[in-house]
Structure formats: C-alpha cells, structure tokens
Amino acid sequence: MLNDIVTGSVFFGAFLTVGSYSLALALKKRFGHPIFNPMLIAVLLTVGFLLLFRIPYQTYYEGARYISYLVTPATVSLAIPLYEQLEALKKNYKAILAGIVTGVMSSLLSVLALALIFGLDHKEYVTFLPKSVTSAIGMGISAELGGYSAITVVVIILTGIIGNLFAQPVLRFFKITDPVAVGVALGSSSHAVGTAKAMEIGPVEGAMSSLSITVSGLLTVAGAMIFRNFI
Template identity: 60%
Template sequence: MTNMLCESAFFGVVISLLAYELGMLLKKKFGFPIFNPLLISIAVVIVFLAVFDIDYQNYNDGAKYLSYLLTPATVCLAIPLYEQMEALKKNIKAILAGILSGVLTSLTVVLALALIFNLNHKMYVTLLPKSITTAIGMGVSEELGGAVTITVAVIIITGVLGNMLAETLCKLFHIDEPIAKGISIGSASHAIGTAKAMEMGDVEGAMSSLSIAVAGILTVVGASIYAMFI
C-alpha cells in the first residue's frame, strides 16, 4: 500500500496540502501563534515520512509540483503594492530607510552572534542571508562559500518565527503605523512573514511585499561586505 502511494505522481502534493489544512484547522480552533499552519505542516510531514519509512526523494517527486507555483505567487505580491502606490510615493524616503535599517540590523546581529559563539567563516556566511527569500538566499550562501542546505533551513525557520511573532511584537513595542509594520515584517522574515502582514492589512501586506525585493537586493551587496569581517 505504501509503495503504491509513493509511486503516485501527486503523493507529495496530497500529503503537503492535507498537512497544511490540518495546520489551518488548528490555527482557527485554538488561535495561538504556535499553531502556525506552515510549522504544523512541516512537523506533520516529517512525522509521516518517518513513521511510514518513506524516502524523502519519493515524497519530493510529487511535492515538487507545488514549487512551480512559487514564481507566479511571488509575482502576485506586486498587486497589493500597486494598489498602495500613492502611500509608497508619499513615504518613499522613510520606506527605503526602514528597509535599509532592517537589512543592516539582520547582518549585524549575525556578525555579533558569530563573534559570541566563535563561528567559523563557513557557518557565519551560511547565516548571513537568513532574512531574505530562499531563492536569493541560496545564491548568496553558495557564492560566499556557505552551507546552502543549512541556509535554506535557517531562512524557513526565520520566516516561520516572523509569521508567528510579528503581530505580538508590534503590539509589545507599540508599533501602530501600518507602513512601519509591513516594512519590519518583510525585511525581517521575507515571504512567510509577508503572509502574516497581509492578514494584518492591505498596507502592511503591500509594504512587506516591497521589502522582500529591496531587502533581497541590499542583502546581496551587504552580505558580500560583511563576509569579510570574519
């Protein structure tokens, strides 16, 4: 039975969608940030593969079809930004300054932690692109000599944590301005955090979408400079 399921072209897609739907149901029922749908789905898939002794490659042969949707989904992030074009024009200087601050903060924190924990150069550059989208982060890590697979894991963890904690941190630090919320979320936790920003409001989602692209470009340049420090 297990072999028959694994041989199905859409086995990975079905398991992924069911796991995510379970996460959505738990989030709606309990409402706690820890019940993040993405986090739940990752845990469920890992447990499922381990319990039924299913090879990851067999799972990914089907699940990879979901990856094809990443590009059009990313392009769709331009829609809320277009709808908030007037707000972007009026606050362009503050927005760019906020994104730059977010990128520099991320890189500086990684540098500080690397010095505190005495990380070698490879592990240090592996962590530098933690706050940008996976596609760009993988390229940065590979170019600087980092461990790409660990970079991917760190990027996902950063995004999930941003998604879980974004709203709570905004309330804790009394950040009420929608533009500020969107910039902080997008520059710190890329696309996964942006999903939360869109739940918070249209302006938040639009600014977070913008931050993904700009922060990615700035990090490519900034990471190359910071890589020389260790």
C-alpha cells in the first residue's frame, strides 16, 4: 500500500530527504555529541526507511532527484561565504596554495603507492586517481582515463563520508587546529561532503574548504592526466 502511494509520487523522495536531514540536525542540537553527525544520521534515516518499507531506491530517487538538481546552484553559491572571507584568503594565500598543491599531490601519490601495494590493474588504478575531488569532476576524469566511473562515484562518496565523520578527531590528534588549515584539509581530502562539515565548524573553515574544492579539482584534472601513465 505504502509502495503504491510512494510510486508515482514526486514529493515523497524530497520529503524523506529533507525530513531526514532536519531530524538529524535536531538530534545534533538536542544531544550535541559528535556521534550525532548530521550527514551520517540523515543517510541512515533515509536508507533505513527505504529498507524498512521495502521501497526501491529508484522509486525514492524519482522524487529525490529534484532535490539533487539544486546541487549546482548550491555549489555555485559557495562563492558567497568564500568572498566574505576574502581577507583571510589574501592574508594566508601562500599557505592555502601550498596546502592545496600538497593535497592534490598526496592524493595522486598515495593512490599510486596503494595501487602498487594492492596490485591494482590500470583500469582500477585510474578509477581511484580522482577520488579526492568532487564527484562530477572525478566521474569525468575516470571516464576520460578509461576507469570504472560507477566505482569512482562510490569511492568519492565514501571519501566524503570518511572525511566528514573522522576529520575532527584525526585533525585534533595531529594538532591541526588553525581554522584555515582545518578548512583546506577538509576541502582537499573530502570535497563537498567535507565542506559541509567545515561549514558546521566555522565560517573560515567553510570558506577555505570551498576554495580547496575548486582549485584542487582543477589541478587534479591536470595531475591525473600525468599520473595515468604510471601503472
């Protein structure tokens, strides 16, 4: 019965998505504990609901894709918090640029090293090369290089989730506390999903993370073209 109503509904998917996230944020506000990571809780609520009522993902996505449609204007709008932190950007541009270049190089090099250790073939290797950048760029690079772009998307999403979940304890452990450093680290390692965490932490973190997505995305396009030749 629920499945009948839901199939053919345009707003069910959108409602479940916005509802899950709002509930996740309310839980975070109520309990405050870092275990209530809004993104993780929202994903679990959405997926849990679909599994519980045996609603196929495709049915859900029929409506949810209208929410996803806003991802482009939302990403474009990241320029606004970035512009508001123009002073911090100007003041630290050397460190920010050094960090972003480090991010692109360490991502490509660590994928290369692990691909050798785990014995990945060329097709698998290029699938992982663009793992740190935002999914639209990464998918494009992977397809361009002849990788499994569907797996690239999975790996990129997972990278974002890992960054969003573990950034705070990991960065604290390594005594990385400066807001600019935290922001660039999040954006470089885990793209837009990491940036959502950076926005939660603070405005400087969010702005630096937004900047890192763009610059490291563009640098990775060039870097991956070179690294494709190594395996």
